[in-house]
Amino acid sequence: MAQVELSNISKRFGAVEVISGLNLSIEDGAFCALLGPSGCGKSTMLRMIAGLEEVTDGTIRIGTEDVTHAAPKSRGTAMVFQSYALYPHLTVAENITFSMSLAGAPKAKQREAAERVAKMLQLTHLLDRRPAALSGGQRQRVAIGRALVRDPKVFLFDEPLSNLDALLRVQMRLELAKLHGDLKTTMIYVTHDQVEAMTLADLIVVLDKGKIAQAGSPWELYNRPANRFVAGFIGSPAMNFLKGQGDGQGVVLPDGTRLAVAQHMAKGAPVELGIRPEHVKVATEGPIRGRASVVEYLGNTSYAYVETDHGPMVVEADDQPVKAGDQLALVPDLAKAHVFDATGQAL
Ligand SMILES: Nc1ncnc2c1ncn2[C@@H]1O[C@H](COP(=O)(O)OP(=O)(O)OP(=O)(O)O)[C@@H](O)[C@H]1O
Ligand SMILES: [Mg+2]
Numbered sequence: 001m002a003q004v005e006l007s008n009i010s011k012r013f014g015a016v017e018v019i020s021g022l023n024l025s026i027e028d029g030a031f032c033a034l035l036g037p038s039g040c041g042k043s044t045m046l047r048m049i050a051g052l053e054e055v056t057d058g059t060i061r062i063g064t065e066d067v068t069h070a071a072p073k074s075r076g077t078a079m080v081f082q083s084y085a086l087y088p089h090l091t092v093a094e095n096i097t098f099s100m101s102l103a104g105a106p107k108a109k110q111r112e113a114a115e116r117v118a119k120m121l122q123l124t125h126l127l128d129r130r131p132a133a134l135s136g137g138q139r140q141r142v143a144i145g146r147a148l149v150r151d152p153k154v155f156l157f158d159e160p161l162s163n164l165d166a167l168l169r170v171q172m173r174l175e176l177a178k179l180h181g182d183l184k185t186t187m188i189y190v191t192h193d194q195v196e197a198m199t200l201a202d203l204i205v206v207l208d209k210g211k212i213a214q215a216g217s218p219w220e221l222y223n224r225p226a227n228r229f230v231a232g233f234i235g236s237p238a239m240n241f242l243k244g245q246g247d248g249q250g251v252v253l254p255d256g257t258r259l260a261v262a263q264h265m266a267k268g269a270p271v272e273l274g275i276r277p278e279h280v281k282v283a284t285e286g287p288i289r290g291r292a293s294v295v296e297y298l299g300n301t302s303y304a305y306v307e308t309d310h311g312p313m314v315v316e317a318d319d320q321p322v323k324a325g326d327q328l329a330l331v332p333d334l335a336k337a338h339v340f341d342a343t344g345q346a347l
Helices: 042-050 092-096 098-102 107-120 136-148 166-183 194-200 218-223 228-233
Strands: 004-013 016-026 031-035 057-062 077-080 154-158 186-191 203-208 211-216 240-246 248-252 258-265 270-275 280-283 288-297 302-308 311-316 327-332 338-340
Touching (some): 016 057, 016 211, 042 154, 042 186, 092 136, 136 166, 166 194, 194 218, 211 218, 228 270, 240 311, 258 270, 258 338, 302 327, 311 327
Parallel strands (some): 077 154
Antiparallel strands (some): 270 338, 288 302, 302 311
């Protein structure tokens, strides 16, 4: 177990800077998710922590050690890749203990370790099979087992569940949460799936083009997004944004509608009001009017896509039977609204 400190990390590939001056402190035992859209630098960050990629600038500390230029093997990290990268000619047990066999560990010790790890991952009955005879979820568990057996100080996961079907992802997600609860080892988990990040992590780091857009707990990211990027990235369906102008404690929409909020804005300042679909009520009267173009029924709730005078909006319409074509009035719960200035910073 160890804490991980990244100080002023930059990474350039030739002239292209993909990580810029990134600072991050991950507590010992934390589950940290690196979350962001494709190409924002998540895998590069993880590979630099693992030592598979050199940093251009900055320092990486794991526990008390500066590992910035240490060999991957000596960092005490173990990485699980999206492509499980199992050896097809080896059994599950041999795959799990591959690093031990390279290090020349006695056969009996290897078997003992394979059995210990297999028990944690429900692989015991599969130890003598080869990867070709396993399901995707079982293969992913073997890849996790191979990391577990090394007893690392820090686990590094790069989108480990993205090759699994939806049901299996949920199941493996729960297993990972349990594993972290049992081991209490620091885990750094790369994903572009906000649900995975929200459900697994105690610290979510949202990356935007190689910079931290916000780092915080799932609660903070959902309830107190620091900027428009995070506000739009966390939450599904995504937050609605309405352009307007500030007016003391109100946002004035282009048609003159004034929405009173808690945030204070200078008169005439260009702002955007952000409101989540779950914080808008469908009513017979309200400040925003529009026509439902599509209604998605999900069983426990439904979402109406509404063409309003202020652009398209999505609203949760759980207690209201709404059909496509309906004229709707929308009432945003302004106590839960967010306001962003012209630079995208939350007020
Ligand atoms: N070896 C390399 N040479 C040049 N550019 C690279 C190299 N590796 C990565 N990049 C660039 O760095 C950026 C970040 O890549 P990275 O793989 O870290 O993204 P990511 O956030 O993991 O994306 P994804 O979700 O698609 O896996 C991308 O623009 C990518 O093209
Ligand atoms: Mg990646």
